[in-house]
Amino acid sequence: MSMWAPPRLLELAGQSLLRNEALAIAALEELPTELFPPLFTVAYAERRSKTLKAMVQSWPFACLPLGSLMKEWQPHQENFQAALNGLDVLLAQEVRPRRWKLQVLDLRKNAHRDFWTTWSGSRASVYSLMEPEATQPMKKKRRVDGCRMRGKQPLAPVEVLIDLCLKEGSRDKLLASLIEKVKQKKGLLHLCCKKLKIFSVPMQNIKMILKMVQLDSVQDLEVNCTWKLSTLGKFAPHLGQMGNLRRLLLSHIHMSSYTSLEQEEHCVSQFTSQFLSLHHLQELYLDSISFLKGRLNQVLRSLKSPLETLSITNCLLSESDLTHLSQCPNISQLKDLGLSGVNLTCVSFEPLQVLLERTSTTLQDLDLDECGIMDSQFTAILPALSHCSQLTTFSFCGNPISMAMLENLLLHTIGLSKLSHVMYPAPLESYEDVEGTLHLGRLAYLHAKLKQMLRDLGRPGMVWFSANPCPHCGDRTFYDPEPILCPCYMPA
Incomplete structure (x- = not known):
């Protein structure tokens, strides 16, 4: 005979509280920390936008892993907008609310997956998942003079973590809302993207979105586009700003028959010179790159750190390219x-x-x-x-x-x-x-x-x-x- 597990008191308390949304919102300031995750989950599932907005303002953890919840319950525009509106209210306040600890809004679907599903009511287990240092390794700490901050310090910006996949023809209302909010907040919201994939998207659209992204947060970049070499040259300055890049995949770059040798050399130099800024690059994938023959040394000599992965596929290489590859200091590991x-x-x-x-x-x-x-x-x-x-x-x-x-x-x-x-x-x-x-x-x-x-x-x-x-x-x-x-x- 199977045993029926009755609901825990925390779950019952959260369900009871949400029956009166106004009461739930009023009680947030005194609500035990243990109740926040189960209450937020129920509010998301039932699309209680007012409660979600208020809970974001009172969130008692450093990170709100909204992305994994959106994956479980579908990314409803109304719920997402409610979370952004909650951030909006927070960032508009000159005095930080008493319970506000939110530093990171994590929209990545595969991050912190256990936070909502294995909630045990133990504060220690939750805090171990939501430590600020674990959620935002790229963030710089503000300097403190002794133990006191001198004068009134501006509120630290909230980081929004997201994995971006830019495709032509895709209309992502959630991303459009987020981009608009980042524009409005002017530095109070930092859009951080660890994984960035770019497919066939007009360059002007790419530039518009990347202008809103903290490019030094990008660690994994895939460019799967059929670009001309000149287009790669236009993109190159953005690559150079990704100083924490670990993995780069570049695919299908071809040369135009109308490009002069001088223009070709200029574009190649624009691209390869960006590697001088990539001090943490460990994995490099080059697929179907038409300009590589006779120029592999130009790429390799610009590497600033030892590679762990080098994949050169479907490319033409000369014997001198292979010789330079075998002699490159940064391939011995x-x-x-x-x-x-x-x-x-x-x-x-x-x-x-x-x-x-x-x-x-x-x-x-x-x-x-x-x-x-x-x-x-x-x-x-x-x-x-x-x-x-x-x-x-x-x-x-x-x-x-x-x-x-x-x-x-x-x-x-x-x-x-x-x-x-x-x-x-x-x-x-x-x-x-x-x-x-x-x-x-x-x-x-x-x-x-x-x-x-x-x-x-x-x-x-x-x-x-x-x-x-x-x-x-x-x-x-x-x-x-x-x-x-x-x-x-x-x-x-």
């Missing part, structure tokens, strides 16, 4: 290296060998998919690869490799105790024709042979599986141990 889609068929593999040697004690993930690597080139890097003691995942799908080369690779990497996953291409012997049609029976046999070698060498737990693009549709056929086929291989 790489944990993740990706060169997927970079054609390495006609370049010397000595720079890649040097690069693997320099990162052998830190590299954990290596991606060399679709690089056009052949047996002779693979042979050149095997000794360096066998010394990558921290390697956990290695992927080199889409390269024309023979079965003999796969066996040689297995023998060279079997001693890497942390290597757990290897994603390899179907060996050349498993194809029926030059058009790339797989013979699944041969692939099954060769895969079983590799599996047996792993067992014989005492590493049955190391996972090897092949992933091969279909020549007709581009989808991959996986094999581990049975094939997961693309539609082209399915019976009619």
Whole structure:
């Protein structure tokens, strides 16, 4: 027989109080701290905008994690506006209310998710979640002369934390309301954005929104736009103001045929010079960047801190680019290296060998998919690869490799105790024709042979599986141990 858990006294008290909204608002000044989260949750669910507005003004914690509540109950415009109006009243007052402790309005949907759902009534557990230092690591503390503040100090601005995703055609009423409120408050509301994603949005719209954002709060930036190089040059000054950026992803930048060489160099310099201000950059992803060939050194020499992740995908690189990469001072601590889609068929593999040697004690993930690597080139890097003691995942799908080369690779990497996953291409012997049609029976046999070698060498737990693009549709056929086929291989 299942046991029914009766409502706790705190829940009953909150429900009873909200039956009379005017009484609830009047009682906020004397309301126990433990009642605020459950009362706020009920008020949000029932869209009690007057109560929400008043509770924001009396919120007894440093942070109000409204975003996780909006995710649970849907982001109603009325509720959101009520919270903003509560902030409005607070910031308009010259004297700080007695119970006002609010410093951060957190609108991120995945932040502080446990605050509302696991409320236990314990003050200690709530305060540990809502410490100001934990919620706003970028905020600078005001200087104090001794223990007293001299004269009347202006009220500290309230920080609004939000993750922004700017897309063309999307009409975000909540963001529009927030932007308007930030404009009105003129410095009393600081819009802070840890994660910023930009898709195909007119540059004037991007500039208008970023003008309202504290750009030094951005730590994770993704620019997934099909931009001309000149557009990137216009965006570059904003990038340079993101001094606390940890992760940068830049995708699909192309050069116009009408751009002169002088203009091209100017735009590239505008972009690369911004890296001089990014002292905390740890992860750099460059995908489909047309201006990179012959200029990778211009990017690398501007880096101010060691990278943990470097991913250069679907780009053209010269041999000198690879040489500069292998010599760069800030890549010796790489944990993740990706060169997927970079054609390495006609370049010397000595720079890649040097690069693997320099990162052998830190590299954990290596991606060399679709690089056009052949047996002779693979042979050149095997000794360096066998010394990558921290390697956990290695992927080199889409390269024309023979079965003999796969066996040689297995023998060279079997001693890497942390290597757990290897994603390899179907060996050349498993194809029926030059058009790339797989013979699944041969692939099954060769895969079983590799599996047996792993067992014989005492590493049955190391996972090897092949992933091969279909020549007709581009989808991959996986094999581990049975094939997961693309539609082209399915019976009619």
